[in-house]
Amino acid sequence: METDMTMGKPSSILLRFLLPIFCGNLFQQFYNVVDTIIVGRVVGAGALAAVGSTGTIMFLLSGIAQGMSTGFTVLTAQHYGAKNEKGVRGSVANALLLSLILTAFFTVLCALLMHPLLRLMNTPDDIFGDAYTYIMIISIGLIAMIMYNMSAALLRAVGNSKVPLYFLIVAVVLNIVLDLALTMGIRMGVAGAALATVISQAVSAVLCFIYIWRKARILTPRKGEWRLSGEMTRAQLRISIPMTLQFAITSSGTMIMQAAVNLFGSTAVAGYTAANKIVMLMTQEMPSMGSAIATYSGQNFGSRQIDRVKKGVRDALIIDTIYSVGAALLCVALIPVTLGLFFSGSEDIRTLMPWAKTYVWTASCFFIPLSFIFVFRNAMQGCGYGLLPMLGGLVEFGARGITAFLSIHLMSYLAACFCDPAAWLSAAIFTGICYRFVMKDIERKF
Numbered sequence: 001m002e003t004d005m006t007m008g009k010p011s012s013i014l015l016r017f018l019l020p021i022f023c024g025n026l027f028q029q030f031y032n033v034v035d036t037i038i039v040g041r042v043v044g045a046g047a048l049a050a051v052g053s054t055g056t057i058m059f060l061l062s063g064i065a066q067g068m069s070t071g072f073t074v075l076t077a078q079h080y081g082a083k084n085e086k087g088v089r090g091s092v093a094n095a096l097l098l099s100l101i102l103t104a105f106f107t108v109l110c111a112l113l114m115h116p117l118l119r120l121m122n123t124p125d126d127i128f129g130d131a132y133t134y135i136m137i138i139s140i141g142l143i144a145m146i147m148y149n150m151s152a153a154l155l156r157a158v159g160n161s162k163v164p165l166y167f168l169i170v171a172v173v174l175n176i177v178l179d180l181a182l183t184m185g186i187r188m189g190v191a192g193a194a195l196a197t198v199i200s201q202a203v204s205a206v207l208c209f210i211y212i213w214r215k216a217r218i219l220t221p222r223k224g225e226w227r228l229s230g231e232m233t234r235a236q237l238r239i240s241i242p243m244t245l246q247f248a249i250t251s252s253g254t255m256i257m258q259a260a261v262n263l264f265g266s267t268a269v270a271g272y273t274a275a276n277k278i279v280m281l282m283t284q285e286m287p288s289m290g291s292a293i294a295t296y297s298g299q300n301f302g303s304r305q306i307d308r309v310k311k312g313v314r315d316a317l318i319i320d321t322i323y324s325v326g327a328a329l330l331c332v333a334l335i336p337v338t339l340g341l342f343f344s345g346s347e348d349i350r351t352l353m354p355w356a357k358t359y360v361w362t363a364s365c366f367f368i369p370l371s372f373i374f375v376f377r378n379a380m381q382g383c384g385y386g387l388l389p390m391l392g393g394l395v396e397f398g399a400r401g402i403t404a405f406l407s408i409h410l411m412s413y414l415a416a417c418f419c420d421p422a423a424w425l426s427a428a429i430f431t432g433i434c435y436r437f438v439m440k441d442i443e444r445k446f
Contacts, residue, residue: 005159005299006081010308017161018292024152024165025284027134027172029277038179039193040350047190049269050130055276056254057117057135064106065146068099069153070291071240074382075232076157076219081302085218092154094232099150108330110139115390122256122262124269134190141198148201151208154219156295163211171204178407204443242386246377246393250423252390253400257419260404264355264413271355272417274339282331283370285323289316290374297382306442313379313406313435320371328364335360366421371426376431381437388434395430396423 005013039047072095079087114136123131138145148171152164175196181381182192212219261272300308339349339356377389400423407415 004081005296006303006305006308009314010296011319014289014292014296014312014316015319017159017295018288020165021156021291022163022285022288024161024168027165027169027287029281029284038176038183039190047127047130049124049266049273050127051134051190051193051273054118054131054135054138055273056121057114058138058257059250059254060248061106061110061138061142061145062251063250064244065142065149067244067247068102068146068380069095069149070381071243071386072098072150072236072241072345072351073153073157074384075235076154077295077298077382078302078384080158080218085419088158088218089221089225090229091236092219093225093227094229095154095236096150097226097228098233099146100143103261103420105145107139107142110142111136114139115270117255121259124262124266127266127269130190134194136380137191137194140196141194144198144202144205148205148208148327149229151205153398154212155208156291157298158216158218159295160216160297161292164208167204167207167211170207171200174203174412182375185341239381239384239386242390243381247391249390249393253397253419254425256401256404257416260407260419261413263411264416267351268355268413271339271352272359274352274377275356275359278331278335278338279360282327282334282364283367285327286320286367286371286374289320289371290378291315292440293401294378294382297379301383301442304446306439307445308441309379309383315377316375316379317372320375321368323416324371326365328367331360331364331367350405355413358414362414362417363420366424370424372428373424373431376428376435380431380435383438383442388438389431392427392431392434395429399423399426 004016039051073091076088076089076095079085079091115132118128118131118135152168155161155164178195178196178199182196184190188193188195262269291314296312297309300306300312335356336353339353373392377392380386382391400419403415403419403422407413407419
C-alpha cells in the first residue's frame with residue numbers, strides 16, 4: 001500500500017494521502033472531545049478544568065513525540081523517493097533505537113519537573129491534585145505515545161496513510177470503552193481517563209508494528225542492520241532536534257497562555273477547555289496537510305524534483321484556504337450547540353458560555369494563517385531544513401508570550417484568547433518568507 005509521490009498530479013496525490021490522515025486526526029480529536037465530555041459529565045466540571053489545565057503540557061508531550069517521529073522518518077522518505085531500499089531499512093533501525101534512548105530521557109525529565117511546572121503555570125489549588133495525577137500517568141506512559149507516532153510516521157514515509165488510520169480507529173474505540181469503564185465503573189476519576197489514553201496508544205503502536213513486520217518488509221531492518229550509525233544519527237538528529245525544539249518552543253508559549261487563562265479561575269478554565277476542544281477538532285485538516293506535504297516534499301526532494309515540491313505547496317495552500325473558511329464558520333456555529341455536551345445538568349452553562357465564545361470567535365478569524373504555517377513548515381522539513389521551522393516556533397513563542405504577559409498585566413481574558421491568533425499570524429508570515437528562501441537555496445544547490 002506504499003505510494004510513490006514523485007509522479008502524478010500533486011493536488012490529487014495530496015488529497016488522497018491527506019484524507020486517511022485527516023480522518024485519523026479527527027478520530028483522535030473526537031476521542032479527546034468524548035474524553036472531555038466523559039470527564040466533565042461523570043467526574044465533574046472541576047475534573048474537566050484539571051484535565052484542561054494540563055492541555056498545554058499534553059501538547060508539549062505530543063509535540064515531542066511528533067517532532068521525533070517526523071524528524072527521524074524524513075530520511076526514510078528521502079531514501080524511499082531515491083529508490084534506496086537499504087537506506088530505508090537502515091534509517092528505520094536507527095530511528096527506533098534513537099527513539100527508545102530519548103524516550104527514557106524525557107520520561108525521567110517529566111517525573112522530575114511536572115510538579116513545579118504546574119505550580120509555575122498558576123494551576124488553581126482546587127484542581128491541582130487531579131491535574132498532577134492525570135499528567136503524571138500520561139508522562140509515565142510516554143513510550144506508548146512515541147512508539148505509536150513513530151510506527152505511523154514510518155508507514156507514512158513510504159506513502160501508506162491508510163493503515164495507521166485503521167489501527168487508530170481501533171485505539172479510539174478502545175479508549176472510549178476504557179474511559180467509561182474506569183471513570184464510571186471503577187470510579188478512578190481523572191486517573192482512569194489518563195490510564196485509558198496510555199493503554200489505547202500502546203495497543204495502536206503494537207498493531208502498527210505487527211503490520212510493518214508482516215506486510216511492509218521495506219520498513220523491516222534485517223538482523224545485521226539493527227545498530228546505531230553515526231552518519232544516520234547525525235542526519236536524523238539534524239532534522240529532528242530542531243523539529244522537536246520547535247514543538248517545545250510552541251508548547252512553552254501555549255503554557256504561558258494557559259497560565260494567563262488560569263488566573264481567571266476554574267470556571268474560565270472549564271469554558272476555555274471546552275471551546276479549545278471544538279477549535280482543535282475543526283482545525284485537524286491543517287496538521288494532516290502538514291504530514292502530507294512533509295512526505296510529498298521528502299520523496300520529491302529525494303528524487304530532485306524541486307518544481308514538483310513547489311507545485312505541491314501551491315496546491316496545498318489553495319486547499320487549506322478553502323477549508324479554513326468553512327471550518328471557521330462551522331466552529332462559530334457549533335459552540336452554542338455543543339458546549340452543553342461537556343457538562344452535567346448541575347452546571348450553569350450560562351456562566352461558562354462567555355468564556356468559551358470569546359475564545360472561539362477570536363481564534364476562528366485566524367484559521368487561514370494557522371493552516372499556512374503547517375504547509376510552509378512541513379515542506380521545509382521534508383526537504384531536510386530543520387532550523388528555519390524551529391525559528392518559526394520562536395516567533396510563535398515570542399508573539400504568544402508578549403500577548404500573554406499583556407493579558408496578565410491588564411487582567412484581560414480577551415487578550416489571553418488573542419495569544420493564539422497573534423502567534424499564528426506572525427509565524428505564518430515568517431515561515432512564508434523562509435520557505436521562499438529555502439526553495440531558492442535548493443535550486444542553487446541542484
